[in-house]
Amino acid sequence: MANSEQEISRETFNHLVELAALELEENESDYLLTELNNQISAIRELEAIDVDKGVPPASHGVPYTPDSSPQLRKDDWIACEDADAIIQQSPVVEDRFIIVPDIPHTTLE
Amino acid sequence: MQLCDLSAVEIRNHIISKQASAVEVLESCLQRIKQVDGRPGELESGPETKEDTERVHAFITLTKDAARAQAEMVDKMIASGEDPGPLAGVPATIKDVFCVKDTPSTVGSRILANFISPYTATPVARMRSAGAVLLGKVNLDEFTYGSSTESSAFQPSTRNPWNTSRVPGGSSGGSAASVAAGEAPLSLGTDTAGSIRQPAAFCGVVGLKPTYGRVSRYGLIAFGSSLDCPGPLAKNAKDAALLLRVIAGPDQRDATGANVPVPDYLELLEKEIKGKRIGLSPDYFQITFPDLETGEYVQQPVPAEIQEAVLRTADVYRSLGAEIIEDVPMPNTRYGIPVYFVISRVEAASNLHRFDGVKYGYRADSEIVDLKMLYKKSRGEGFGPQPKLRILMGMYVSAAQYSEQYYQKALQVRTLIRRDFERAFDLNGKYKLDALLTPTTPSTAFPMKDVYGDTVLMQYADQLAVPANHAGIPGVSFPGGLDADGLPIGVQLLGPDFTEGVLLQLTHAYEQATLDDEWRTLRPAVLREM
Numbered sequence: 001m002a003n004s005e006q007e008i009s010r011e012t013f014n015h016l017v018e019l020a021a022l023e024l025e026e027n028e029s030d031y032l033l034t035e036l037n038n039q040i041s042a043i044r045e046l047e048a049i050d051v052d053k054g055v056p057p058a059s060h061g062v063p064y065t066p067d068s069s070p071q072l073r074k075d076d077w078i079a080c081e082d083a084d085a086i087i088q089q090s091p092v093v094e095d096r097f098i099i100v101p102d103i104p105h106t107t108l109e
Numbered sequence: 110m111q112l113c114d115l116s117a118v119e120i121r122n123h124i125i126s127k128q129a130s131a132v133e134v135l136e137s138c139l140q141r142i143k144q145v146d147g148r149p150g151e152l153e154s155g156p157e158t159k160e161d162t163e164r165v166h167a168f169i170t171l172t173k174d175a176a177r178a179q180a181e182m183v184d185k186m187i188a189s190g191e192d193p194g195p196l197a198g199v200p201a202t203i204k205d206v207f208c209v210k211d212t213p214s215t216v217g218s219r220i221l222a223n224f225i226s227p228y229t230a231t232p233v234a235r236m237r238s239a240g241a242v243l244l245g246k247v248n249l250d251e252f253t254y255g256s257s258t259e260s261s262a263f264q265p266s267t268r269n270p271w272n273t274s275r276v277p278g279g280s281s282g283g284s285a286a287s288v289a290a291g292e293a294p295l296s297l298g299t300d301t302a303g304s305i306r307q308p309a310a311f312c313g314v315v316g317l318k319p320t321y322g323r324v325s326r327y328g329l330i331a332f333g334s335s336l337d338c339p340g341p342l343a344k345n346a347k348d349a350a351l352l353l354r355v356i357a358g359p360d361q362r363d364a365t366g367a368n369v370p371v372p373d374y375l376e377l378l379e380k381e382i383k384g385k386r387i388g389l390s391p392d393y394f395q396i397t398f399p400d401l402e403t404g405e406y407v408q409q410p411v412p413a414e415i416q417e418a419v420l421r422t423a424d425v426y427r428s429l430g431a432e433i434i435e436d437v438p439m440p441n442t443r444y445g446i447p448v449y450f451v452i453s454r455v456e457a458a459s460n461l462h463r464f465d466g467v468k469y470g471y472r473a474d475s476e477i478v479d480l481k482m483l484y485k486k487s488r489g490e491g492f493g494p495q496p497k498l499r500i501l502m503g504m505y506v507s508a509a510q511y512s513e514q515y516y517q518k519a520l521q522v523r524t525l526i527r528r529d530f531e532r533a534f535d536l537n538g539k540y541k542l543d544a545l546l547t548p549t550t551p552s553t554a555f556p557m558k559d560v561y562g563d564t565v566l567m568q569y570a571d572q573l574a575v576p577a578n579h580a581g582i583p584g585v586s587f588p589g590g591l592d593a594d595g596l597p598i599g600v601q602l603l604g605p606d607f608t609e610g611v612l613l614q615l616t617h618a619y620e621q622a623t624l625d626d627e628w629r630t631l632r633p634a635v636l637r638e639m
Contacts, residue, residue: 008505020458020500021465021481023489028497035498035564036505042399042565043506045406045447046518049525057520060335060365061527061581062321062606068367070359085227089469100467102479 007040008033112137117199117294117348124187124198131180131187131198135242138200139173142244142292145270145635150248150263152222161265163273165635167287169205169263170213172245176200179242186240194240195355201295202287204280205246206253207233207339208328216330217251217261220464220471220491230328231363232297232339232356239355244293247283253304253332254457254495256570258282259561262493268557269312270633271596275554278308284342285312289633295352296342301333302449303549303574305340306586310549310599313588313633315616316342317349320607321581322367324353325360333456334365336578346587346616350374353609369607377610378617383430385543385615387602388437388533389423393547397443398569411573415548418589418598423546425622426615437533437540441525445575446568448526451506451519452579458503461496464488498564527580534605543611547573549586549599577603585612587619591628 008016013033017024024032080086084096092099112134115123123129147164148154149171183198208214208226215221229237237243248267250260257276258267267282269275270290277286281298285308288296298305300318309316317340324339331337341352357371394416397408410416423433466472466487473486492500506515533542551572560567577584582603589600600619602612623629 012505013501016501016504020497020504021484021488022492022497022500023482023485024497028494031494032498032501036502038401038565039450039498039502039568040505041401041404042568043447043450043515045399045444046451046515046522049444049518049522051518051521051525055521055524057517058523058527058579059520060321061523061579062367064322064367068322068369070361070364070366070368073361082227089224089227090467091469091472098467100480101477101483104479104481 006037008036111141113141113291115294116344117196117351120199120294121195121197124183127187131183131242132177134198135176135180135200138244138293141290142168142171144639145290146292148265150261150265152219152262154264157265162268164268165270165273165286165290166265166267167202167247167283167290167292168245169215169217169248169283170246172212172243176242176244179237183240183242194238195351196236196239196241198240198242199295200242200244200293201236201297202244202247202284202293203233204249204284204296204298206249206299206330207297208330209233209243209246212246214246214330215263216253217249217263218491218493218496219262220488221330222262222471224470228328231325231360233328235356236297236352241295247287247296249283250280250495251493252330252496253280253299253301254499255279256303256307256567257561259557260493260495269554270635271313271554272594272634274556275596276311276557278311278554280304281308281316281342285309285314285316288312288314288342288344290635294344294348297356298340298342299329300338300340300578301336301453302578303571305342306549306574306584306599306601307571309342309586311554311597313597314342315345315349315585315587316340317353317585317609317613318577318583319353319357319609320367320583322365323369323583323607323609324356325363325366327360327362331460333453334460335456336453338578345620346613347375347378349585350378350613367607372610374610374613377614380614381430382426382615382618385426385431386434386541387423387426387431387615388434388540388542388545390437390439390545390547392439392442393545393573396551396569396572398572399565401565411548411551414592415551415553415598419546419548419600422589422600422619425619429618429622434540434542437542437545439529439533439545441522441529442576444522445526445579446572448519448522448579449571449575450502450568451515452523454499454503455507455516456503457499458507461500464491466491523579526576529576530580530582530603544602544604544615547601547603549574549601553592553594553596553598573601582606583609583612585616587616591631595631
């Protein structure tokens with residue numbers, strides 16, 4: 001772990017911000033970039049661990065056996081009790097349509 | 110002693126035997142809230158006043174009217190000879206990460222500040238059906254991302270009832286503080302890396318993280334989907350057992366809910382602990398963290414007072430006939446935080462994509478020309494710094510070119526952490542433990558503003574708690590004494606999958622054996638004048 005080496009550059013950071021669909025204030029960017037690199041320093045401890053290739057990845061801790069797995073339910077159609085309550089959550093609704101601004105046009109190559 | 114200072118089991122017994130009505134109990138809790146809580150957390154909170162620094166601020170939303178209606182309903186049922194359920198008239202608070210129908214469900218974030226949930230989370234619905242009186246929603250770190258509750262967008266954030274210049278821990282800080290201050294005997298929290306156990310330790314209450322899948326996550330605003338566990342915070346083991354019994358069990362709406370029968374935890378409590386095998390591991394008496402100045406890893410023993418509290422607890426168990434097994438190796442404990450930095454961020458980034466200003470929550474309304482800008486501005490203005498950090502880190506470590514180096518490696522090390530526990534608990538192995546006894550935290554409650562902002566140091570506050578989340582196993586934190594500053598010390602027990610009953614039994618045995626300890630006579634500072 002080398003302190004001087006900033007793994008996430010400003011350029012990479014800006015790319016991540018774009019992908020994450022975030023608009024940031026400038027002073028906010030500085031704080032976030034510093035903390036990200038500090039966290040990466042901590043994460044790098046993982047590199048030093050000698051893990052045998054045969055160790056399987058664990059996507060969760062507790063194993064699910066056929067007995068402990070949730071029983072599959074029938075593939076029934078169940079109507080939402082109050083669809084309007086769901087639609088009304090949207091900040092802008094007209095006639096049960098959720099309104100959004102223009103969707104940018106992109107030409108597929 | 111007022112009604113609100115009774116335990117949940119005592120309150121239920123009072124109500125069932127008509128020594129007190131549910132409405133009287135509720136009024137007592139509301140009176141306590143009025144005395145100690147101060148103003149609730151809000152978005153536009155203005156400057157902090159001196160009075161603010163002396164109050165608990167557990168609440169974001171107090172639902173007085175709904176609570177009164179529930180209490181009246183319980184009293185009506187009692188009067189007509191019906192059984193209102195195992196939580197009859199017991200007041201409880203809910204961490205504001207659970208959706209509750211027709212109630213603001215803010216997750217401590219501006220992006221959901223205006224969100225009124227159209228449905229209720231399964232554990233909350235089960236509490237209500239069992240007769241609980243829900244007082245409202247309590248504060249937390251924004252999206253649960255923190256260990257001090259200070260990152261909430263709703264300020265003033267919660268303070269520690271034992272000393273209001275200290276943090277209550279987090280992210281279930283409002284939950285732990287509300288129980289410690291006698292505002293409610295029970296609270297429902299969540300634990301992704303210690304978020305139930307660490308605030309329970311800091312506030313001197315019992316906090317139980319159940320086995321992953323033991324309690325349904327339906328209606329929980331998701332953080333790390335493979336780590337999140339709803340669970341009880343309570344005054345003692347008995348109350349935690351009472352609440353766990355109500356909320357545990359499979360749920361058609363949670364595909365990760367385990368199909369494992371729920372025992373009567375209260376009945377298990379009274380069993381003898383003679384012959385139980387309890388382990389101590391040197392790997393839990395130290396913490397390892399990076400020094401950002403030098404880039405070196407520093408190993409530090411857990412403070413002597415905390416070590417002594419754990420060893421005293423072991424002595425109590427020994428005197429009750431348990432066998433203490435020392436030097437149990439848990440070599441991968443130190444990797445819990447680096448692994449967590451990767452796995453939790455990837456899962457958080459994925460879970461936070463849904464907040465876009467379109468379907469619900471905050472929508473930016475200035476100078477929006479197209480949909481892309483709407484997303485960016487809504488997310489940029491709606492999320493605070495902690496969610497933003499998690500999104501960015503999650504995207505970075507799971508990107509195609511880094512995934513092998515970070516994400517895949519972290520998942521493999523997670524297996525190693527799980528294997529440490531499997532070895533310790535293996536019935537045919539060397540140690541055959543029923544539980545591992547450890548400190549819950551590497552410090553007692555730290556001062557407000559001391560750590561907040563330093564996201565690496567804050568994360569390392571969870572080093573002794575997070576391995577249980579990676580492994581999915583249950584863990585409980587309970588008070589094991591006070592430090593020299595009069596702050597609670599938390600002691601932790603970790604056990605094999607689905608052994609919550611044993612952990613609660615051991616906690617209860619310790620409580621009974623130390624009932625007359627002098628430190629138990631001290632109350633949180635905010636209650637001393639009463």
